[in-house]
Structure formats: structure tokens, C-alpha cells
Amino acid sequence: xxxxxxxxxxxxxxxxxxxxxxxxxxxxxxxxxxxxxxxxxxxxxxxxxxxxxxxxxxxxxxxxxxxxxxxxxxxxxxxxxxxxxxxxxxxxxxxxxxxxxxxxxxxxxxxxxxxxxxxxxxxxxxxxxxxxxxxxxxxxxxxxxxxxxxxxxxxxxxxxxxxxxxxxxxxxxxxxxxxxxxxxxxxxxxxxxxxxxxxxxxxxxxxxxxxxxxxxxxxxxxxxxxxxxxxxxxxxxxxxxxxxxxxxxxxxxxxxxxxxxxxxxxxxxxxxxxxxxxxxx
Numbered sequence: 001x002x003x004x005x006x007x008x009x010x011x012x013x014x015x016x017x018x019x020x021x022x023x024x025x026x027x028x029x030x031x032x033x034x035x036x037x038x039x040x041x042x043x044x045x046x047x048x049x050x051x052x053x054x055x056x057x058x059x060x061x062x063x064x065x066x067x068x069x070x071x072x073x074x075x076x077x078x079x080x081x082x083x084x085x086x087x088x089x090x091x092x093x094x095x096x097x098x099x100x101x102x103x104x105x106x107x108x109x110x111x112x113x114x115x116x117x118x119x120x121x122x123x124x125x126x127x128x129x130x131x132x133x134x135x136x137x138x139x140x141x142x143x144x145x146x147x148x149x150x151x152x153x154x155x156x157x158x159x160x161x162x163x164x165x166x167x168x169x170x171x172x173x174x175x176x177x178x179x180x181x182x183x184x185x186x187x188x189x190x191x192x193x194x195x196x197x198x199x200x201x202x203x204x205x206x207x208x209x210x211x212x213x214x215x216x217x218x219x220x221x222x223x224x225x226x227x228x229x230x231x232x233x234x235x236x237x238x239x240x241x242x243x244x245x246x247x248x249x250x251x252x253x254x255x256x257x258x259x260x261x262x263x264x265x266x267x268x269x270x271x272x273x274x275x276x277x278x279x280x281x
Contacts, residue, residue: 003148006071017055021054026070116145211256221258
């Protein structure tokens with residue numbers, strides 16, 4: 001939600017057609033729609049009353065507006081374009097000690113965001129008065145698209161003011177939205193001549209895994225002795241013992257195993273054949 005409007009950003013493969021059913025609301029703004037977007041209002045079964053069928057033809061490249069009203073903004077882009085968009089959180093302006101450490105954490109310190117498209121990276125965003133300040137990185141010159149609160153009248157990029165077009169409800173055209181939209185061109189600084197990477201030498205390291213040392217005491221570790229699991233991907237190897245960490249209460253983060261065997265002195269190598277559960281890489 002930006003400035004009281006729900007924002008929905010859809011994306012898909014440009015070589016395919018797409019269809020989506022949406023409960024569109026609000027009074028539409030005067031904005032010229034792309035010929036590749038077909039919005040059909042329908043009340044026929046099996047579509048629920050009030051649902052709108054949106055057909056997106058193949059060949060959509062870049063950003064197009066599906067629906068622009070006083071309560072909703074629905075956008076669509078091809079996958080490559082969508083990858084250039086960012087939704088940085090806007091830090092809350094509060095002196096509260098509790099929220100001060102979490103000003104940029106969504107739903108904890110802030111519920112405010114903006115939508116920024118074009119830059120290689122948007123590092124952060126802040127609003128002071130009617131000015132939106134953006135900081136980030138560019139790889140090349142890009143077209144900047146911003147969806148922000150309607151009160152914004154000035155936008156800066158890395159401290160430099162940006163000249164662009166603020167779209168208004170009284171100027172219908174081919175913009176992104178009639179409310180809170182901004183488009184401009186961002187150019188890579190002429191002072192940028194590349195980065196000279198110094199020679200990296202004198203490396204140091206610190207052993208952060210004492211668990212691999214022969215003398216490490218693992219007597220308090222959980223023994224992996226289960227023979228059944230609810231995970232649908234069963235072990236392919238071994239003697240039937242389950243080694244999935246989640247079966248022993250270790251479902252997140254790094255999980256370490258230590259195995260023991262009685263050697264006879266003739267061992268020269270070890271073979272580890274490993275398979276994981278669902279979502280394992």
C-alpha cells in the first residue's frame with residue numbers, strides 16, 4: 001500500500017499470454033492503456049460477482065498499467081523489467097527508543113514503502129517533507145519510474161536533484177499512473193571511470209568449526225537413530241537411519257553431523273552419497 005492505495009505488481013514471460021482475475025475497485029483515472037492489455041468486466045459464472053478478467057497478450061515488454069484508480073494500482077511487466085524494480089522501506093520518523101533500532105524493518109518499525117524501477121540497485125529511500133531521497137547504484141543510463149505518495153514534489157538520486165515528470169490526474173496520457181507517478185532519465189555519472197581493485201594479499205583465517213577436530217566432545221549431541229520420517233523424500237542410501245535435521249528439531253540454519261566408525265587400519269578413503277529433502281540444494 002502506497003498513500004492509501006493498494007499496489008499490485010504482476011509479471012510474466014513476455015513470450016506467453018497471461019490471464020488473471022482481480023476484484024478491481026475505485027474510480028478509474030484518465031490514463032491511456034496499452035493495446036496489449038485487455039480488461040473485461042464480467043458477472044458470468046463461474047467468475048465471482050465483482051471480479052474482473054484481465055488478459056495480457058504476448059509481446060509485453062517494459063511496464064504497462066492494467067488498472068489505475070483512486071484505490072488501486074495494478075501494474076504488469078515482463079520478467080526482465082520486473083527484476084529492475086525495488087520496494088525500499090521508508091524508515092519511520094520517531095524518537096521511540098524501541099522502534100529506533102527497527103525503523104527499516106517492515107511491519108515492526110515501518111509500514112511505508114515506495115516502488116522504484118530502473119536502477120541496478122536501490123540501497124535505501126527516505127522522505128522528508130515533499131522530497132523523496134533515493135540512494136543506489138547504476139550500471140548504465142536508465143529510465144527511472146517511481147510510485148510514491150502524492151505529496152512528493154522533488155526526488156533526489158544519491159544527493160542530486162532529478163528533473164522529470166510528475167504525472168497528475170488532470171494530465172491524462174501514457175504514464176504509469178495519474179496519482180503519485182514520476183518518470184525521469186537517470187544517467188551514469190561522467191566522473192565514474194571504473195574501480196581499481198587493489199592486490200589482495202596477506203590473507204588470514206580462523207578455524208570456526210571446532211566440531212571437525214578429532215578431540216571434539218559430542219557427547220551432548222542428539223543421536224541420529226530414527227528409522228522413519230514424515231518427509232516424502234526417503235533416504236536413498238545408508239542403513240536406514242534418518243539423517244534429516246528437521247526430524248531431530250534442527251529445521252533451520254546450518255546443521256552439522258559427526259559420524260563415528262571403528263577403523264581396522266586398512267581404510268584409505270570415504271564415500272559420502274548424500275540426498276536431501278524437499279527444497280534441498
